[in-house]
Structure formats: structure tokens, C-alpha cells
Amino acid sequence: MLEIVPLGGLGEFGMNMLALTWGETTIVIDAGVMFPDPELLGVDRIIPDLTYLQQKGGAAALVLTHGHEDHIGGVPHVMPHINGPIYGTPFTLALVEPKLKEHGLGDRPTQTVRPRDRVTIGPFEIEFVRVTHSMPDCVALAIRTPIGLVVHTGDFKIDQTPIDGEHFDLHRFGELGSEGVLLLLADSTNVDRRGFTGSENDVIEAFEEIFTSASGKLIVSAFSSSIYRMQIVVDLAAQFERKVAFVGRGMIENSAIAQRLGYLRVPGGLQIRDSEIANYPAQDVLCLTTGSQGEPMSALSRIAVDDHRHVKLASEDTVVISARSIPGNEKSIGRVMNHLARRGTNVIHEGTKHVHVSGHGSEEELKLVLSLIKPRYFIPVHGEYRQLSHHARVARRVFAGRDPQPEILLIENGDIVAIDSEGARMAGKATAGRILIDGTRTGEIGDEVLRDRRHLAEDGLVVPVVAINKQTGMLEGVPEIITRGFVMENSQDLLAEGARMLSEVIDQASVEERTDQGIIKEKLRVELRRFFRKRSGRRPFVLPVIMEI
Ligand SMILES: [Zn+2]
Numbered sequence: 001m002l003e004i005v006p007l008g009g010l011g012e013f014g015m016n017m018l019a020l021t022w023g024e025t026t027i028v029i030d031a032g033v034m035f036p037d038p039e040l041l042g043v044d045r046i047i048p049d050l051t052y053l054q055q056k057g058g059a060a061a062l063v064l065t066h067g068h069e070d071h072i073g074g075v076p077h078v079m080p081h082i083n084g085p086i087y088g089t090p091f092t093l094a095l096v097e098p099k100l101k102e103h104g105l106g107d108r109p110t111q112t113v114r115p116r117d118r119v120t121i122g123p124f125e126i127e128f129v130r131v132t133h134s135m136p137d138c139v140a141l142a143i144r145t146p147i148g149l150v151v152h153t154g155d156f157k158i159d160q161t162p163i164d165g166e167h168f169d170l171h172r173f174g175e176l177g178s179e180g181v182l183l184l185l186a187d188s189t190n191v192d193r194r195g196f197t198g199s200e201n202d203v204i205e206a207f208e209e210i211f212t213s214a215s216g217k218l219i220v221s222a223f224s225s226s227i228y229r230m231q232i233v234v235d236l237a238a239q240f241e242r243k244v245a246f247v248g249r250g251m252i253e254n255s256a257i258a259q260r261l262g263y264l265r266v267p268g269g270l271q272i273r274d275s276e277i278a279n280y281p282a283q284d285v286l287c288l289t290t291g292s293q294g295e296p297m298s299a300l301s302r303i304a305v306d307d308h309r310h311v312k313l314a315s316e317d318t319v320v321i322s323a324r325s326i327p328g329n330e331k332s333i334g335r336v337m338n339h340l341a342r343r344g345t346n347v348i349h350e351g352t353k354h355v356h357v358s359g360h361g362s363e364e365e366l367k368l369v370l371s372l373i374k375p376r377y378f379i380p381v382h383g384e385y386r387q388l389s390h391h392a393r394v395a396r397r398v399f400a401g402r403d404p405q406p407e408i409l410l411i412e413n414g415d416i417v418a419i420d421s422e423g424a425r426m427a428g429k430a431t432a433g434r435i436l437i438d439g440t441r442t443g444e445i446g447d448e449v450l451r452d453r454r455h456l457a458e459d460g461l462v463v464p465v466v467a468i469n470k471q472t473g474m475l476e477g478v479p480e481i482i483t484r485g486f487v488m489e490n491s492q493d494l495l496a497e498g499a500r501m502l503s504e505v506i507d508q509a510s511v512e513e514r515t516d517q518g519i520i521k522e523k524l525r526v527e528l529r530r531f532f533r534k535r536s537g538r539r540p541f542v543l544p545v546i547m548e549i
């Protein structure tokens, strides 16, 4: 009997993870994170509950489709439940390796695979099939099980003019369809968009216009995994004779990895360090930065409030936000755009020019895959419930008149689907939910509530309460620090010192930073957490409360 359990990514965007079990062998496909609303608690990231894997005695392998955070961000946290290797394409593994090292897991075995490679894990034989998406080296999985073939698309769109010349392997999809597919799991993200999504190439025209008309510095903010976008912008920089600086940790790291592996080509002499930006005339510089989601501590947020060491904005500069806003981040992005506007900067985004194209296929691409694969069973994945149910409706139209009718299983996280010679059926519910992770610590992994309680019990809760004048951003009175379950020797002195430290942090911040709740909260949280870790060796939950008076 084949057992299929989505542990994350169904009914939500983010933390994609799916378990497949045959007999004693379980394999896990992807291990993603979800980023919480910036306003939510003191939480950095969210991963799926892993109780199911624990109950299975761990998985024989972790198989990755591509290197986006919603597919690999949880890898270090899942590793305690993975007994075998991690399989991934070269670029995917290159993005995973620093995460493993950071968590002291650098010695865990990884195995590099390429499209059309096959690997055997117990009763499963997995074939990797090239798909196109918004980053290089993405694959779908064709998994041969004793009861039939399972195809998992991973994230995809059908880009017919891929930047790196690596095409979607439509031939193989067709062949798999002819071979006969038992079960298809397919990306539902953009099912509610009509037509085709469009190629990564589509943004070149808008960027050409921007390069032609920009007079000052040009700052392009994108996801640090958007290697294609980076390549387009770097090529135009070379053409328009601008030096290229990568700004922000993720951008610097990923551009280095991508260049080392040959996925990003930067002509010799073009790249400069962020510390060298000031040495060049503004019109000769292009910066690629992180922060397209308005993350409070990111490079773009710092630049926007004039708090970046190397990048200072002038009114003739242009900022391009070359990413979509992930739902929930609109407020933070709006705040950053307001700060940028206050500096007189020209801000260009998806709404004003075609500077972003999605990496996920629209309705027609999804239909094409459905009709090529024509599975016996179909499970829509990667989306909120409304996308999943829309995908089911689209599939019913695609399969209309087929005999036998493919069966569509609309399921959510934790639902157990069992397939045997009798067919597919719902076979109960596995524990599913979310684990909140703070900082980079791996922590012991239990279910969300237990883990929070354990964390609170061990390290306590610290709530700094700060009153700030809404206009001037000046402190009104001395910050107060309230604690629960945080007991230390001399804790009164420590708290007084902490409060003084907070006053200093606020005094040193600019008015713009002080009056931006998102930024000031994050600053206080980071500083206070560092303070307690240094002074007490503990890591309490820190939940700043800002009162605007
Ligand atoms: Zn993706």
C-alpha cells in the first residue's frame, strides 16, 4: 500500500513537504519554511510539524525539487528525521549546504542528481525531470512505486525561452503520460491566472527602458534566489557600462554560489564590492539588493531609512522592486516605499512597469501538464484551499469525457491518502501543524504548543514596553521590561541595564526608523535577544510592544 501525506504546503503558501511511504520505507519530498507575518510574535520561521516522520522512525531520504526557501528552508530542522542522503540538483544542493554547515550538519550525506538521472531508494525509483521556474536547476519527480508511477511537478512554469537555454522537458512528460501515471501532484499557485505566465525574458524590455532613462544610481531589489533576474540585470549593466554591486547577505552569498557553479555569468571587471560603491559616480553604479519584501532588517529597508553603511540614496536615484509582494508583506513593502519616496527616489515596481514575472504556470500551462500526464488520480498541491479547489475544477474540464474519469483528491495537510490494488481512499489523519522557530537554533522538535511551552519554560518571556512620541519618534519615559518565567540572579540589575541599552538603541536610530513600527520592533527584538544571550546565556522569547503616544 502506498501512503501519501502532505505535511505542509496544502491550504497555505510555504513550507512545502510531502511524505511517501511504502512498507517500511518513507521518503520526504522537499522541506520548506514559511515566513511569518512581520507582526507575528518573536518568530523567525515556521516549519511543518514532524511528528509523522518521528512515528515512521524517520525517512530513508530527502528529495529536493529546487532551491526556493519554501522547499529547502526547513532542511536543517528536518534532518534529525532523515536517516539517508539528501538528493538534489547541483544548484539546489549548493544552496542547502551552507544551511547544513550553519547547523553543524555539514557531514550529512548529499547526492547530486541531474535531469533524467534515476536513483533507487528501497521500493522507490526516482527519476528527475527538468522543469522551468524562476531559478535554475529545478526538477519534477517521476517516482516508480510497486503500485504505479507517481509524478510530482515541483514548482514550474513552461518557459519556452529560458535564460539558461535549459528547456522544460515536455518530451519526458509526454512519455511518462504514455507509460501511464497512477498519481499526479501539481503546483496550483497561479491556477487563477488565465493564459500563460510568460518567460523570465519578458522583463528585459522594461529594464532596458529603466537603464536608458536612469540618471543616478540604479538599485534593483529582488529575491536572492532569482538568478535569472540577476543575469538579466547584470547583462544590461555590462551593456550600459555600470559597475555591479551585490548588497545584502543573501544577495552576496547566492550570487557567489551561482557564479562559482556557472549559473550566473558576470563579465570580468564588472563587479565591485558594496564598500566600493561610493568610489564611483552614481550613474555608473547598479546595486542588486535584498529586501524586496520590506523585511525590516534587510539591505533595502536600511537604504530606505538612510541607515546603510555603503549605499546612500540621492533624489536622482532609481529603485526597482523586481518581485511580487508575498501576501501579508504588503504593509512592510508599503512602508519601505514611503521611506524611499521621502528621499525623493523614483520607485518602480510591478504595478508601474513589467519588472517582474511569476515563476509559476498559469491556467493554460497547468492544463497542458494535466493533459500530457493524464493520471488515474490527481492531487493539487502548493496553494491555499481556493487555489487547490480551482485546480480541481480546471482538471475536471481537462478530463471531461475521459473514460475512466481520473479521480481528483482535494486534500489538506495531514490527510493520509492510501492507494492499493482496490484504488485510492482517505485513510485518516496524521498529526500536522506548525512549529515556530526563533533564531537559527534547531531546538527539540515537538508540536507547536509543546515546543513553545518548553521554550517558554526554559528561557521565559521578555516583553520590552517602549513609549514613543508619534511625531518626533522620541522616547517618552524609560523603557520598561516585563518578564515571565525569566529568573536570574541579579535580574533586577540586568533588566535595568537592558532598559538603558534599549534607550540607546532608540536614541541612535533615525526619526524615520523610530516612527516605523516594523523597523524599531525588529531592532529592539534583535538587540535585546543578543543582550540576554550574551549576559545570561538564555534565549527568551522577546516580544516588543511599542506604544505610540
Ligand atoms: Zn519555487
Ligand SMILES: [Zn+2]
Residues within 6 Å of the ligand: 016, 068, 070, 071, 155, 382
Ligand atoms: Zn514553492
